[in-house]
Amino acid sequence: MNRRLILCAHGSEAPIGRAAFSGLVNAVRREAQDLDVVDAFVDVQQPRIAEVVGETAGPRAIVPLMLVYDRPVGVDIVQASHLDPDVTVTAPLGPDWVLAEIGVRRLFEAGARSDDTIVLAADTATDDRAVSDVGKAARLLSAVWGGRVHVGTLGGPDTPLVDAVDVARAYGRRVVVSSYVLTPGTVHERMIAAGADVVTAPLLDGGPPDPRLVTLVCARARSRGGWTTVGGDPGPRLARS
Structure with missing residues (x-):
């Protein structure tokens, strides 16, 4: 059985926001075919993160698809992870x-x-x-x-x-x-x-997700819980000289 990756986000009431998030989840599924990828939310949308943790088993990593380490990461997601010692929480998506x-x-x-x-x-x-x-x-x-x-x-x-x-x-x-x-x-x-x-448009603008964003999510997923360790911070690639 594949290890499970739980992608957790703030929910969105806007159909365009939900579609953009689903596009990222599906792109991660295609990239990380060795993982069972599921989604979860801390508000607005279902299923909630505690529900997903309670209904799954085995080694799981929660990747907070959030741009800062805020209360939902530090409280809601971490509390949900405490429901099962097989669950780990990675760093949020950002800043990066x-x-x-x-x-x-x-x-x-x-x-x-x-x-x-x-x-x-x-x-x-x-x-x-x-x-x-x-x-x-x-x-x-x-x-x-x-x-x-x-x-x-x-x-x-x-x-x-x-x-x-x-x-x-x-x-x-x-x-x-x-x-x-x-x-x-x-x-x-x-x-x-x-x-x-x-x-500017959001990081997910409604089109196919930037491949770098998909790779970042996968890197977060493999950064803890005995999974492959992510390398050091490579620093910026400047837009121009």
Whole structure:
């Protein structure tokens, strides 16, 4: 019997967001054919993560498909993993160099230019670790983009996204929001409504998932619980010199 990989995400009420997530899950199934891949959620959608853990057996790894280490990772997912000692939890998907590289690809696809002011937009981040992860995501994006990146969030102690966009206008340049969100849906729509000149697509934009994202998920899956250890951080691949 294959080992089981549980991909756990925030649920989405938007059909386009659900479809984008399903596309990623199916891509991981094709890539990791030695694993039984199932999905689970911490809110909105079913099945919930505790239910999936309770209904499965054997060695399982939960990969949180989340961009920061927030409360659902630290509480909901970890508590579910405690239901069975055969369950391990990997690091969340982000922050990571791969996500920064895809974020820069989205910037190029949106027509961002080197003289634009870039604002990384993230969902609400209230946990200290989540706030730290958002800051790290911005630094990684800055390193790959090759220029300064500001931060705005939809809630929490960081600068509100609307205010961050307003402040960015003081530079007298176009303001481009880099959407640090996995799927289309309500969160991304709020980022679009923040008033920037350009807003990038999410990391999953409705088309086939970026192969680098699929590889990152598989690397997370094999990083703990006696599975193959992931190599060291390779550092950024700069978008331009």
